[in-house]
Amino acid sequence: MTGTERPALPVSRVLPAYQQVADQLRSLILSGELRAGDRLPSETELVTQFGVSRSTVREALRALTSRDLVHTRRGVTGGTFVSAVDARQVSAYLETSLGLMSGRDGLGVHDMLEAREILEVPSARLAAERRSEAHLEGLRQALRREVATEGRQGRFVEHRTFHQIVVDAAQNPLLSMMTEPLFRVLEAQFLRPEGIEGYYARVDEEHTAIFAAVEQGDADAAASLMATHLRWLREVYEV
Amino acid sequence: MTGTERPALPVSRVLPAYQQVADQLRSLILSGELRAGDRLPSETELVTQFGVSRSTVREALRALTSRDLVHTRRGVTGGTFVSAVDARQVSAYLETSLGLMSGRDGLGVHDMLEAREILEVPSARLAAERRSEAHLEGLRQALRREVATEGRQGRFVEHRTFHQIVVDAAQNPLLSMMTEPLFRVLEAQFLRPEGIEGYYARVDEEHTAIFAAVEQGDADAAASLMATHLRWLREVYEV
DNA sequence: TGACCCCAGATGTCAGACCTTTTACGGTCA
């Protein structure tokens, strides 16, 4: 054992220049000094301001771009602009992350179905209280398509749509943001109920009942029907 | 009005080369062809494989790096390696995203407190059923520190710790992943209950009661106490 | 045997040139 002990989790003391540039720009955005829509200095200006080469600046900007913090436009009125974070980006990120984590890190179908139930039952309750006419119309159409669609994959998409609209009707963007990736990952990776007798008929039936409760504004019924529905789905898929 | 209509949301048809390279590598990772720990070809090899310059390759890798899909190491045994996505990274991403969205996009304190209640009440129930001795010890220490700590900021950190451990004790990584950023954003941006008479005493009291229920494995009590606690907090902060 | 040095291979950084996209400007012509 030499004089300098090697740590269990080594960190390099000197961060790469592109990392430092990215960090500084990022903290300007997070602190609110740069706000959505603001234009960052041009790459050439950043070169002189940071005293690094253009490649370094560009690598820093690329890192920020892929985090959806900024975006670039070409042309004379172009440049790098601070992005407005929006729910869709967050959902997309979560979808890929959950997809990669599923099966490892102790993240299994069970966890996803459990989280789904935790989120979706209260969402159904809120949906019954807050749904707009647009949501109701969306649910009606989803139900119609669900019954009409042929083929396994197509039905699944419609099922997801129905559940998603219910959550959206709760009018809390956080709930939509968290459930949407769950639905997609479950759909993409796990749900394969080909063998279950009467599966589609029961889904249609329960969706219809949930819709009725939401439409009538019956919060308790909506929550309870959704709870029953999801608990049955868990039984089906958690074998 | 000329012949070619300008779309409201213009998209460039031709994606930049670095974007295409990043997309291809990303889909290799998402499809599972490249798995956590695998080494990507060296930058020089990627140059020949994709037929683009090294700067382009590096910009693509930087984009993947900042999405936590890969990481790089220098030196002769270095290279670019596929990362194992972990919950902490996702939480960190969510924290910055929620922080940037809060106040805009219709994401307000109300939504965060509501989502928190939706997630945390069932978490308390599960915690009472699943908590390990380590969790209980963590809660004991958090409670002790909470009572002993002086100063507003310090108490808030301890409050957050207590709530976080309760959620962790539910043993569903998705719940921890979603609540942690919520706690931090709320703490950083909103919670300022300086004026409330007897605030700290009541928090301590209710935390103690929740702990007792979790310790005794009384799921119903844990859920109900947490619900009361959070509903009171909502009243305090939603003025 | 252990301390040291040096080499190889990978990422990190730089400089400078040129390409492509996009808008603004100004001139031409009906």
Added chain:
DNA sequence: TGACCGTAAAAGGTCTGACATCTGGGGTCA
């Protein structure tokens, strides 16, 4: 006057080639 068009300018996108720096391993030598 107004529609059209061409060109300049500014910004990001790409390429090339060189050098710097880090890191592990293997060889050398006391």
